[in-house]
Amino acid sequence: MLSDAIKAELRAIVGEKNCLDRQEALVAYSYDATPMQQALPDAVVMPASTAEVQKVVQVAARHQIPIVTRGAGSNLCGGTVPVGGGIVMSLHRMNQIVEIDEQNLTITVQPGVRTVDIHQAVEAKGLFYPPDPGSMVISTIGGNIALNSGGLRGLKYGTTKDYVLGLEAVLPNGEVIRTGGKLMKDVAGYDLTKLWVGSEGTLAIITEAILKLIPKPTTQRVMLAMYADMEQAARSVSDIIANRIIPGTLEFLDQGTIRVVEDFKQIGLPTDVAAILLIGQDGEAQIVDRDMERIAEICQKNQAVQIKVAKTDEEADEVMTARRSALAALSRMRPTTILEDATVPRAQIAPMVAAIQEITDRFGLNICTFGHAGDGNLHPTCMTDARDHEEIERVEQAFEEIFAAAIDLGGTITGEHGVGIVKAPYLEWKVGAAGMEVMKGIKRAFDPHNLLNPGKMFAKESRNRVVVNRA
Amino acid sequence: MLSDAIKAELRAIVGEKNCLDRQEALVAYSYDATPMQQALPDAVVMPASTAEVQKVVQVAARHQIPIVTRGAGSNLCGGTVPVGGGIVMSLHRMNQIVEIDEQNLTITVQPGVRTVDIHQAVEAKGLFYPPDPGSMVISTIGGNIALNSGGLRGLKYGTTKDYVLGLEAVLPNGEVIRTGGKLMKDVAGYDLTKLWVGSEGTLAIITEAILKLIPKPTTQRVMLAMYADMEQAARSVSDIIANRIIPGTLEFLDQGTIRVVEDFKQIGLPTDVAAILLIGQDGEAQIVDRDMERIAEICQKNQAVQIKVAKTDEEADEVMTARRSALAALSRMRPTTILEDATVPRAQIAPMVAAIQEITDRFGLNICTFGHAGDGNLHPTCMTDARDHEEIERVEQAFEEIFAAAIDLGGTITGEHGVGIVKAPYLEWKVGAAGMEVMKGIKRAFDPHNLLNPGKMFAKESRNRVVVNRA
Incomplete structure (x- = not known):
């Protein structure tokens, strides 16, 4: 519980209406998109600037109060559930696109900007920000950075980390620090930028980011390849890559997913096949056409029972939307x-x-x-x-x-x-005991009092999920 | 000075002939490609395996002896000069290409493999490892990783960091740790892989790396654009990018460089122009041709006095070699x-x-x-x-x-x-006092006794170079 005096301090920083402690507000910020994870914060603060974030962090540091930073809360690892109580800091008011720099091909954004708004803003200028996590219509870039979000274009274009050139962040001690810049090359010291991307709000609070842009591909095409057998679909994937083609998108749906997606969207997916590959290519028209032909041949050679190339942009959109709706469809x-x-x-x-x-x-x-x-x-x-x-x-x-x-x-x-709460018990399986020690050392170096997003990434011991009944 | 007992321990690990302490050997490992930087080590060890590296590190940790890891020593920041004495560990015997995986498009290498040997091995299979530092015919991949080497293709393809998917490393306490894998996406914990790339041997000793490969571009073309005025050359660079073209190479030589390169290589560069741009594109033939035409138009519009497109592969090689020889030419x-x-x-x-x-x-x-x-x-x-x-x-x-x-x-x-010795006094100019504190905290978390490459990255105070007379 926060004392009234501390709440008064927070209100003085962000304004009365941007510091919430009513029960219904606390409940609204007690969970994210992860099922079965819930914990009440003691207060919710909504700063509007780096200076306000800094002041909130200073208050938290002085009183040793945990801070959980969040954007849209669309993460799936319990990354923004305030398991240690304290302050949930929502950055949704810091939602400005600061600058699109067409000479340096960068965009500078505040953390609360929605991913899809970045896409639209840069594509209007013929530019392209590739990372496209499934949640992109609601997710914010701050959350994408905190979790190093991927998406459908990861194979060809990489993930969020590959596009973050510089960051402004508030450290747990309240200092503001800037890393990188509008620079394609920078080896001045340890790479704090890449370390913070994917650090899940446990090391620093991102308050601004410079992202790399690339020219927007002029053409995009999509096809579906249906298979009676999963092995054939998998072999098609391997063969496409082995033929030195890197598709813009190379997605897979199994029969169960196909059935619920078709039930949800009714776009004519065959519900009797074992697997569908959704394969997209983007780039220059003639290369895209050639790649699509070669991909279709490879799929045919691997016994695809049907290949359907989207003929119009609308058809392509429909197919991509169907894939993107898989989670929503399954959730029903x-x-x-x-x-x-x-x-x-x-x-x-x-x-x-x-x-x-x-x-x-x-x-x-x-x-x-x-x-x-x-x-x-x-x-x-x-x-x-x-x-x-x-x-x-x-x-x-x-x-x-x-x-x-x-x-x-x-x-x-x-x-x-991301790891968050739900993968924390398994992290050691991947990184080993020595890896855990090293990571804990990094955490301690940044945040010795464990104030930033405590309880995430490093599990106490349990390997089982905590089941919270939300029914 | 190392005691005879410690040297006997080291000899027992790597073998008599792979542990040197004769004066001429110590001198040979007292410098790298950086002028005016020299310091004698106490011994040079040349392990042949991760297990041997581990044992050497364990000996060093037990006796608190500094270890400076090096490959070809082609770095330009004094990164491998053993300013704290101790052991220089050369990894040139760990020079095996472990595997080229054509399904996952990865190559697994030991640190002592030369960069150019990676290029040749993967290009023979139609694959491509883009980073091409100027020193690539002698540099080793371990050094490239330690310094996050760039090169001529950085603009379009990124630098070493963008291609390192996983690492095996020995920690200062002697533990062996593996990060990442043949994985295009991995967000399990803090990104130790990217943190170690560019950490200049101060955090861990890289003993193996998994690198990402991409399909080799089928066509490469190169042109030279000559300018009477530097501003026009710079504006051409901006205009090319603003036209949404990302060239594979976009290099610049000023008049002074042109003159010495021409004097050295005699390939017919005009020595009266103010600047030359060397512009290359790679990819699919028709796109490359179209880009080269558009680039030539842009250069013309910006008053290039002459544009010369390399007509054959040999001509292109000659031009690229001339650019790559700039340092050698200037050194004369x-x-x-x-x-x-x-x-x-x-x-x-x-x-x-x-x-x-x-x-x-x-x-x-x-x-x-x-x-x-x-x-x-x-x-x-x-x-x-x-x-x-x-x-x-x-x-x-x-x-x-x-x-x-x-x-x-x-x-x-x-x-x-890289920072090494020579940029250390200036690092705070870029990262600020708070950045320095954070980076020192990371260093302490990995290497509390400051055994790995001490005296690098973090300067004591001086902002001047130490001048060592090598004449």
Whole structure:
């Protein structure tokens, strides 16, 4: 609990109406998009500037109050749930595009700008910001940076980290620091920029970012390839890459996902196939056309039962929207949807999908898998019910085995969602005891009093999810 | 000085002939490619495996002996000069390409592999490893990773950091740790991989790396554009980018550099022009041709006095070799050559070149400038004589002003050469006092006893170079 005196300090900084402590406000900021994770903050503050963020951090540092920074709260790892109480700091009011620099090909943004607004602003100028996380219509760039968000274009274009050139951040001691700049090359000291991208708000609070832009591809095309057999789809993925083609998008949906997406969107997906690949290419028209032909040949050689090339932009949009709606479609099935994020080297997709299927069957669960086949980033998604404790226990055991399978195949426990609360118990599986020690050392170096987003990334011990009944 | 007992321990690990302490060996490992920097180690060890590296580190940790890891020693920041004495560990025997994985598009290498050998090995398979530092025919990949080396292709393809997917490293406490993997997406914990790239051997010793490959561009073309005026050349650079063309190479040579390069290589460069742009594009033939035409138009519009497109691969090679020989050519002029690395946002190239010229004239020095115009990474290069203490003092003052000018223009003190010894006194200019504290905290977290490459990156206080007479 925060004392009235501390709340008065916070109100003096951000203004009366931007410091909330009514119960309904606290509840509204007690959860994010992650199922079964909830904790009440003691106050919610909504600063409008770096100076206000700095002052809030100074107050928090003085009184040793935890701060959990958040944007839209669309993350899927419990990354913004205030498990240690304290202050939730929402940066949604810092939502200005500061500058688009067409000479240096950069955009400077405040953390509360929505990802999709960046896309639209730069594309209007013929420029392109590739990272496109599934949540991009609601997610903010600050959250994307905190979690190093990926998306459908990761294979060809990389993820958020590849586009962050410089940051302004407030350190846990209240100092403001700037890293990088409008610079394509900068090796002055340790790379704080890349370290902070993906550090989940545990090291510093990002208050401004300079992002790299590239020229917008002039042409985009999309096709669907349907398969009676998962192995053939996986082999197509490998063969496309082995033929030295890097598609702009190379997505995968299994039969379960296809069925619910078709039920939701009705765009004519065949619900009797085992797998669909959604393959897109972008770039210059003649190259895109040539690549699409070669890709279609490769899919045919691998026994695709049907190949459907989107003929118009509208058709292409429809297909992409269908893929993007996979989570929403799956969420309609049962009360609780758990979207996971195991990632393997792309050559291991077929064994990974087989492992997920075997584990799903053995635990008697309903898990559908879709995701970014091109970069091995799969989203096994379990439709379940948080109120059924016996089932949830099986879900946890199944995901534990799925993470283990990913590690065994040379993969990782999270490709783009982050560690947060839900993957913390498994982080050591990937990075080892020595890796955990090193990471904890970094955390201590930045935040010795553990004030920034405590309880994330580093688990106390438990390897099981905490089940909170939200029914 | 190391005791005989410690040397016996080291010999037992790496074998008699791979542990040197004769005076001539110590001298051979007392310097790198950086002028005026020299210090004798106490011993040189040459391990052949990660296990041997680990054992050497354990010995060093037990006896609190500094370790300076090195590859070819081609760095230009004094990064491998053993200023604290102790052990120089050369990794040149760990020179195996472990695997080229054509399905996952990765190459796994030991640190002692030469950069050019990676290029040749992957290009033979139609694949491409873009980073091409000027020293690539002698530099090793371990050194490239330690310093986050750039090169001529940085503008379009990025630098070493953008291609490192995973690392094996030995920590200062002797533990071996693996990060990342053959994974395009991995957000499991803090990004140790990217933190170690560019950490100059101060945090961990890299013993293996997984690098990302991309398909090799099928076509490469090169042109030279000559200008009577530097401003016109700089405006051409800005206009090319503003026209949404990202060339594979976009290099700049000033008149002084042109003259010495022509004198050295005799390929017919006009020595009366103020500046030459060397502009290359790679990719698919039809796109490359179209881009080259558009680039030529832009250069013409900006009053290029002559444009010369290389007609054959041999002509293109000749032009690229001429550019790559700039440092060698300049080095012939006087006893000491100091190659610097100030970097600015690309839109600031013209003011930066003007500032360098003004400073050069004011201090009465001989400084030529060439570099990577496309990414604002300039190499002002001073031809001087280390024995002339009065002149060297002016050189130091001039470079100090050049770094200050770069910072004032939104740039940095080093784009691709690293901090090492020579930039350490200026690092705070770029990252600020708070940045220095944070970086020192990271160093302490990894290496509390300051055993890995001590005396680098963090200067005690001096802002002047230590002049060591090598004449």
